[in-house]
Amino acid sequence: MQKMRLIALAGIVAGLAAGCGGGDADHGSGSTVLAGTIGAASPTIKTARFASVKFGGGGYVPGLIFHPTSPDVLYARTDVGGAYRWDAATKSWIAITDGFGPDEGGYHGSETMALDPNDDQRVYMSGGMYDSADGHARLYISTDRGDHWTHVELPFSAGSNNQGRAVGERLMVDPNDPTILFYGTRTAGLWKSTDRGQTWSQVTSLSPAKMTQAQVDATYWSSPVGVEQVIFDTNTKGTGSATQTIYTAVAPDYAGVAGLNYALYKTTDGGASWTGIATPADVAGFVIPHMVRAKDGVMYVAFTKGIGPGANGPARLYKFDGTNWTLLKRYDDTQWSSFGMGGLSVYGTGANTRIALGVTNSWGNWQGQSVVQLSDDGGATWREIAAMMPHVPADGGFSGWVDDVEIDPNNKDRILHVTGGGVVETRNASDPTPTWTFPNDGIEEVASKALMTPPAGANYTLLRSGLDVGTFVQTELTKHPTRAPGGFSSTFGVDTAWSNPAYIATIGAATWGQPDNLGAYSMDSGVTWAAFATNHPDAKAHQSETASIAVTKAGNAVWAPAESVPAWTADNGNTWTYTNLPALPSAGISRGYHVVADRKNPNKVYAYDSGGSWWMQWGGATHFFTSTDGGHTFTESTTFATSGASLNSFQETSVAVNPNAEGDVWVVDGFTILHSTDSGAHWTKLNVTQSIPDPNNYFQPKIFGATSIALGKAPVGAKYSASIYIAGVISGQWGLYRSDDGGVNWTRYNDDLHQYAGIGLLAADQTVPGRVYFAGAARGVLFTY
Known part of the structure; x- marks a missing residue:
């Protein structure tokens, strides 16, 4: 990919300077504004109100962070969907990163968060989804519990969506001198700030080593764990003098690069020098996912072989009193299981220390299972408090990713743990049979891949497809949807028959144990579902999200998998016949057709090939096709290529039809808007939108x-x-814009506090004027009201 981009540079830099750099809305194959374009005055601003279309959870929450002294000050960080603050009054979560802009999507996952023990208003949060040897993360800083943020650039990368993303917390504030922060990085060792995170320097006394990209790539899934955690060994806070005794843990991957011989290190001079601590021989080569300090100074340290999410074993839990190690819990691989350890939290001291331990890679909900193990005697005895216990709702279960467990520091009976789908909590942990609930109201972490609204009169409001969760039929916007086909790992496309919205079809990727389940349909508005009798012939080999489906009428659909010739069915998938559309070979990224059915004439289907990626302008082309026989055969528009349409990726482009007029088609190519009123035969380019150039990146705006x-x-x-x-x-x-006069005048609907790290998919309501649904960056689905 990098080689391809470098070759492309000479061919496109001049065009960028004249187009993107100059603010011209015309990019790509057209170099001048067409005579038939439409202009627009500056848009008016009418900020709408926004709410989430409820799913509830939906994604991985690697970390929960309590303030050590202020009751109910609790945060949840996610891997790709921003961060949240608990609101005790409403028993729900408040999104605190919705103000992130469209150019901050890469920072919308947090690898670690830290709170100032002396100031419960001050929050620190890293931003950066994928580590690299030369990448740069951001540190976001808030002085009002996340209502507003500033940020500084960090001289190292972060990996909120890499493997091992629950390890830590990596970032910690010195409780005695809160101007001091330490950050254990994945690739560059330990770093320190002495000015509340504004500037950073590497703690070279531990190691000056920084991993090369080859060393990063040599780790499991290119996910080095690095320096895992920092613990300040103190019971005091606010003394004004820097804490001198500090522990840090080092994973085998960084230790090997840095020449470090221990998994645990200690300083007694504030980090000027470090001494390795010998750990038990039976955990050699293990990762330390969490270690915690009790108030009596005893350290509790979990060791596990895998790095997670849902790390496998074998695993051990030890306590360390500064001299001696004592084994408290162990899991060894057996014929049937390889349980690991993840979450770890303690409350109290001495022989009465309460320990909550998260057992990872333990799937299901069965008698004798370990999910959350609890000890009330410092690890001498244990009992299970989660598996087979009462759950509200009753169908709730465990994901196997119990990678963080937290005991409320102000209420030992309140224990929370994370999963791949949100947060689970008990408030009566001391009972023989604790009751668990799923306090995920407000957390919306679904990465949406398709949105569709039905015609007026349907008995549902919205169709939604997403990664990891599949397709759901939303009948009420404020309640978790229950109509879903199941059997998919993810879904990428969904559509309904406009003449009969009870008929719905969806496509996606197979899940474990059901390798052939790639498409399904419902004839009763999603209440019941059936798998297509057969799949598109190429769908199994191309299970990429660069795919779409168009339903023309009940039982009839056109399926366009990635990098494949679309095919049609007229019998609910019993047979599939290739269309005459050309195949789309890979262009360094996956390619696919947007296929859309005309809503007034079911015989018309449109297919849009966005060209692949916009750095291919020197040799690629974008195409638009129309079918008049229900999507069986297509004819290419001879004018689209000269309309000013630019090449771009599938994900940055979109096509929509006016449901009230036959042949009224709209396309956005990432740069501009194009409109046809005659089914694609002729096109008008709207001189309305302009990309914002990036002076540091010639490859894209x-x-x-x-x-x-x-x-x-x-x-x-x-x-x-x-x-x-x-x-x-x-x-x-x-922003999010609306026009009621065919694209001449536009009104902005959002403000800077509602940007959601970029607004992706759109779907407009066919019953309520002014209502639009949209996907934030792994922020679920939102709507205007």
Whole structure:
């Protein structure tokens, strides 16, 4: 990929200087503004109100962080979907990263968070999803519990979505001198700040080593664990003098590069020098996912062989009193299991220390299972408090990713643990049979891949498909959806028959144990589902999210898997027949067709090939095709290539139809908006949107000009039969925009506090004027009201 981009540089830099750099809305194959373009004045701003379409959880929460003294000050960090603060009054979570802009999507996952023990308003959060030898993360800093953030660039990378992302917390604030922070990085050792995170220097006294990219790539899934955690060995806070005794843990991958011979190190001079601590021989080569300090100074240290999520074993739990190690718990691999250890939390001191231990890679909910083990006597005896215990709702279970467990420091009976789908909690942990609930209200961490609204009169409101969760039929916006086909690991496309919205079809990727389950349909609005009798012939080999499906009428659909010739069925998937569309070979990234059915004429289907990626402008092309026989055969538009359409990736492009007018088609190519009123025969380019250039990147803009489009119910008296919504840039301002006059004038609907690290997919309501649904960056689905 990098070689391809470097070759492309000479061929596109001049065009970028004239186009992106100059603010011209016209990019790609067209170099001048067409005579038929439409201009727009500066948009008006009418901020809408936003709410989440409820799913509830939906994604991995690697870490929960309690303030050590202030009751109910609790945060949840996610791997890709931002961060949340607990609101005790409403018993729900408040998203605190919705103000992240469209160019901050890469920072929307947090590898670690830290709280100032002396100031419960001050929060630190890393941003950066994938580690590398030369990458740069960000440190976000808030002085009002995450309501507002500033940030500084960090001189190392972070990996919130890498393997081992629950290890830590890596970032800690010195409780005695809170101007001092330490950060245990994955690739560059231990770092220190003495000015509340504004500047950083490597703690070379531990090791000056930094991993090369080859060394990063040589680790499991290119996910080095590195320096795992920092623990300040003190019971005091706010003394003004830096804590002198500090522990840090080092994973085998970084230890091997840095020439470090121990898994645990200690300093007694604030980090000026470090001494290795010999750990028990039976944990050699293990990772330390968590270690915690009790108030009596005893350290509790979990060791496990895998790095997680859901780390496998063997595993050990030891306590360390500064001299001696005592084994408290062990899991060894057996014929049937390889349980690891993840979450670890303690409360109290001495012989009465309460220990909560998360057991990872333990799947299901069965008698004798270990999920959360609890000891009330410092590890002498243990009991299971989660498996087979009462759950509300009753169908709740465990994901095997119990990678963080936290005892509320102000209430020992409140224990929370994380999973791959959110947070689980008990508030009566001392009972013989604790009751567990799923306090995920407010957490919406689904990475959406398709949104679709049905015509007026349907008995549901929204269709949604997403990674890891599949397709759901939303009947009520404020309640978790229950209608779903199941049997998918992820879904990428969903559509409904406009003449009969009870018929729904969806496509996706197979899940474990069901390798052939790639497509399904419902004839009763999603209440019951059936798998397609057969799959598109190429779907199993191309299970990429760069895919779509168009339903023309009940039982009839066109399926376009990635890098494949789309095929059609007229019998609910009993047979599939290839269309005459050309195959789309890979262009360094996956390619696929956007296929969309005309809503007024079910015989018309449109197929849009966005070209692959926009750095291929020198030799690629973008294409638009129309079918008049239900998607069996297609004819290419001879004017689309000269309309000014640019090449771009599938994910940065979109096509939509006006449900109130046959042949009324809209396309956004990442840069601009194109419109046809004759089924794609002729096109008008709207001179409305402009990409925001990135002066440091010749390969793509900082923010694309127009990436998604949807049409919905127009208000009474509107000049056009549908309201048009886009996510893009108008007059230099990125946002969610609406036009009620066919794209001449635009109104911005969001403000800077509601950016969601970028707005992706759009779907407009066909019943309620002004209502649009959209996906934030792994932030679930939101809507205007």
